[in-house]
Amino acid sequence: MSDLIGGLKMPSEETSDRLGVAGWIVPQFFRALLRIIYWAASLKVSGVEAFDRLESSGKKAIVVFFHGRMFLILGHLKGYKYCGIVSPSRDGEILTRVLTRLGFKIVRGSSSRGGARAMIGLKKLFEDGYHAAFPVDGPRGPLHVVKPGAVYLAKKTGAPLLPLTSSAKPAHIFSKAWDKFIFPYPFSRGVIAYGEPIYLDSDLSEEAVKRDCIMLQEELLKLQAAADRVAGYKSS
Numbered sequence: 001m002s003d004l005i006g007g008l009k010m011p012s013e014e015t016s017d018r019l020g021v022a023g024w025i026v027p028q029f030f031r032a033l034l035r036i037i038y039w040a041a042s043l044k045v046s047g048v049e050a051f052d053r054l055e056s057s058g059k060k061a062i063v064v065f066f067h068g069r070m071f072l073i074l075g076h077l078k079g080y081k082y083c084g085i086v087s088p089s090r091d092g093e094i095l096t097r098v099l100t101r102l103g104f105k106i107v108r109g110s111s112s113r114g115g116a117r118a119m120i121g122l123k124k125l126f127e128d129g130y131h132a133a134f135p136v137d138g139p140r141g142p143l144h145v146v147k148p149g150a151v152y153l154a155k156k157t158g159a160p161l162l163p164l165t166s167s168a169k170p171a172h173i174f175s176k177a178w179d180k181f182i183f184p185y186p187f188s189r190g191v192i193a194y195g196e197p198i199y200l201d202s203d204l205s206e207e208a209v210k211r212d213c214i215m216l217q218e219e220l221l222k223l224q225a226a227a228d229r230v231a232g233y234k235s236s
Contacts, residue, residue, distance in 0.1 A: 027097040034102075038075030040186045041168065044230065045076070047194030051162060054197065060131050061162040061197070064150050066220060067135040068143070068179035072166035076192050078102045083125040083132055085109055085118045085149065087139040105130055119149065126157060136216065141178040146217040148209050154200045155209075161216060163195030165224045167231035180235070193227040195219055 054061050063082070065073055083105040086092045096106045105125050109118025126132050134150040137143060154161050168184035168191070184190055198219065200212050228235060 023094065023097060026094050027101050030098045031101050034071070034075050034078075037184055037186060037188075038072060038190075041072070041184060041188050041190035043072075043190040043192065045192040046230075047196075048192075050194050050196055054160070054162070060126055060129070060157075060159050062126075062132045062134060062150050062154050062157075062159050063162045063164050064134045064136045064146075064216065064220065065164045065166075066144055066179070066224065067138040067141075068177070068181045069166045069224065070135055071181070071183055072168060072190050072192060073164060074099075074102060076166070077104075077133060081105075081130045083107070083122055083130040084134065085122055089139075092139070104133070119152065123153065123156065126153070126159070132159075136220070137179070143178060143180060144217065144221060146213040146220070148213055151200065151209055151212045151216065152204070154198075155202050155204055155212075158199075158202070160197035160199050162197050163216070163219050163223050165193050165220065165227045167191045167193075167224070167227040167233045169231045169233045171233065182233075189231055191227045191231040193223055193230070195223045 051061060051063075063077070080103075082103070084099065084107075086096045086099065086106050086108055088108045092108065096108065099106050107118045107121035107125070109116075109121075122132060132150070132153060134153075136146045136150050138147075150161060153159070166182070168182060168188045170185045170188055172183045172185065174181040174183065198216065201208070203209075
């Protein structure tokens, strides 16, 4: 039977398969592809000491990144205890299956469907010892515009936001996708870069949340630009 987290049903292998064969093939293919690309990359990881300090002290992090930089990040986070929110759409169902096979705990929701319940479920997992992972401009953009979910969670829990990004060259850029998704080629030069932890106050007013979203957006853009320079990637 599926777990119930914060009143929200979690996906499991016993969930009825609404996607047919694709519901099994796509996650297996993606996991294998991620493993090959990630381990074949010449990868440089910087700033991970910030995460290590939190981990060794028993503190949990809210790791935040842009949606289009997710590929290498998923390979990097694999093996740690992470939870996240995925939209309840059909595409979200496939992504959920991909992430669960990578070891993530997932709750379903979005800003328009089940978002409040999803945040409750995420907070419960966070309290149970999982780090949280947020593609902060997802699930549909606009590109590089931070949504308030991670900021709310940080303010409610007192946990730090930990900026994270990736870059790679050579790579294919899905230029027509809203997130300009970066798919590294095999044996590419890859970069994973952490920023410093960001602690927020507990002010949940609209003005304070908007202020902190803008601040986080600026920090992520600076971190991304620095990673791009190291990798030699030039965004169009």
